[in-house]
Amino acid sequence: MKVINARLRHQAELFTVHIENGSFVSIEEQTERLSAHSSEFDANENLLCAPFVEPHIHLDAALTAGEPEWNNSGTLFEGIERWSQRKSMLNEADIRQRALSTIELLVQNGVQAIRTHTDTTDPTLIGVRTLCALRDELKDKIDLQVVAFPQDGMLSYPNGLKLMEEALEIGADVVGGIPHFEYTRELGEQSVKKIIELAKKYDRLIDVHCDEIDDPNSRFLEFLACEALFHDMGEKVTASHTTAMHSYDNAYCSKLFRLLKNSGINFISCPTESIHLQGRFDSYPKRRGVTRVKELREADINVCLGQDSIFDPWYSLGNGKLLRTLDFAMHICQMMGYKDYASALDMITDNSAKALCLNNYGIKVGHPANFILLEGFDDYSVLRKQGEVLLSVRRGEIIVERKPAQVISKPWISTL
Template identity: 85%
Template sequence: MYIINARLRQRPELFSLTIENGHFARLEAQQGELAATGKAINASGNLICAPFVEPHIHLDAALTAGEPEWNQSGTLFEGIERWSQRKPMLNEADIRKRALSTIELLVQNGVQAIRTHADTTDPTLIGIRTLCALREELKGKIDLQVVAFPQDGMLSYPNGLKLMEEALEIGADVVGGIPHFEYTRELGEKSVKILLALARKYDCLVDVHCDEIDDPNSRFLEFLACEALFHDMGARVTASHTTAMHSYDNAYCSKLFRLLKNSGINFISCPTESIHLQGRFDTYPKRRGVTRIKELREANINVCLGQDSIFDPWYSLGNGKLLRTLDFALHICQMMGYQDYASALDMITDNSAKAMCLKGYGIEVGNPANFILLEGHDDYSVVRRQGEVLLSVRHGEIIMQRQPAHIISSPWIAQAPAL
């Protein structure tokens, strides 16, 4: 495969890319635009980018909104209640059908790596079993990580710890937790200690739903970061959501950020879902309820973005487009300066790959030829235009391709008299 007239991120010149045996063989700067030939793919000045990465989604719950009831209040806790109603209806065929439909939607929008949470507070563990089986079936086509996630609490749910260990024995890649949903603070802290111990025992990564609440007194993040620091596990630990940080006072945060940076843990924010679920107990002023993405980035702490849900009890919208999620984050967190735009794609590409500890990720000679072609010539133009994913290539093979939308001039504009 040979690609000409391509842009690369943070590089002004045009490039040609040669792919051999499924790997990047050469990346060569061009002196000018090359004429298209029958054998070459002409990028036409559009941006070649490492694939999008979806680091936080719930495939076992995707496409279940309204089954059997809708979340009328729009709150996180009613969402959990509605999911408890849906869980008895789960079976392998049901989960497979919905998960595969959602994965296809993500692939069509440039995603090649996914981390999915699967509920372990289900005595059958059918979500874990099905998604681990799908991971093996799709190996080579997509990178899929499965998180053993105790939705109703690991220590507050009957046999929750036993089910968690069973999920890890089945083959989950990541240990999950939800300390703020445990019955007491003591149980929440105990759950964090246990899940890090399980990660060491099973050589797993860690991804904790942490402080997904508006309560400024919910401070399990400091406990998680401290445990990760003391056990030298920071690069393998992720704190998801951390929406309580939006309610922390600045004096506390100034102390907290020192610990977060020293710990080296990763962050995942899901801004479309958080701004919908959080602040539900406020009248006005009403909190945005999204973690401090801008401040985390400025502190050089790894933060990335996920969609969390697609048409499920917590979020009844969603279309698989991470560029939409990125657009929300930039607006909600007031990251509207040019420097914010210039590296914006990091939060749905490189940063997420780092949090997931993906190997061989990125456009470099010798790496697997996994990439997407985006409508636009740099991060800013892609984000501003919400450009389409025109091409997705994995191991040198095209897995998705579409033509850019063509804008037809309006006859009314064309015929308007000159001013």
């Protein structure tokens, strides 16, 4: 395969990209625009980009909104109640069908790697078993990581710790947690220590739902970062949500950021879901309830964006488009300066790949030929246009291809 007239991120020139045996073999700068032969793919000066990475989603819960009841208050905690109702209806066929439909939706929108949180507070662990099996079946088609996630608390749920360890024995790739949802502060801290202990025992990554609450006194993030630092595990540790950070005062955050930077941990924000779920106890002024994405970026701390939910008890919308999530984040987090735009795609590509510890990710000679083609010539134009993913290639094979939308009717204003 040969792609010509391609733009690459942060480069002004056009490039020709050669692919053989599923890998990038050369990336050559062009001196002029080329005419395509039948064996070549013409990028038409659109942006060739590393694939999108979905770092935080719940495939076991996807496409279940309204089953058996809707989350009428729209709150996080009613969402947890509604999911508790839905769990009794789970079976392998149900989870497979919904997970595959959601994965296909993500793939059609340029995603080639996914991290899914899967509930372990279910004595059958059917979600973990099913998604681990799907991961293995789809390993040649998509990178899928399964997080063992104790939705109702690792230590507050009956046999929660035993179920967590069983999930890791089954094969979950990542140890999850939810310390702010444990019954007490002490149990929350104990759960973080257990997460670290299990990750070391089973040689797994860590991704914790951390301080997903408006409470400014919820400060498990500092505890998680400190444990990661002391155990030298920062690169393998991710703090998801951290929405309480939006309620922390600046004096505390100035101290906290020093620890976060030194720890080397990663952050995932889910802005569309957080702005919907948080701030529910406020009248006005009303908090956005999204973590400090802009400040984390400015501090050179790795932060990326996920969708979290697609049509489930916590979020009844969602369409699989990470460009939509990025667009929301830029607005919500007030990252609307040109310098913010210039590297915006990092938060749904490179930064996410770093958080997931993906190997050989990116457009580089010798790497697997995984890439997407986006409408636009740089991060800013892609973000502004919010166009479709025109092409998705995995190991040199086209898995998605579409043409840019075209206006068929004749423009009428210019004729007046």
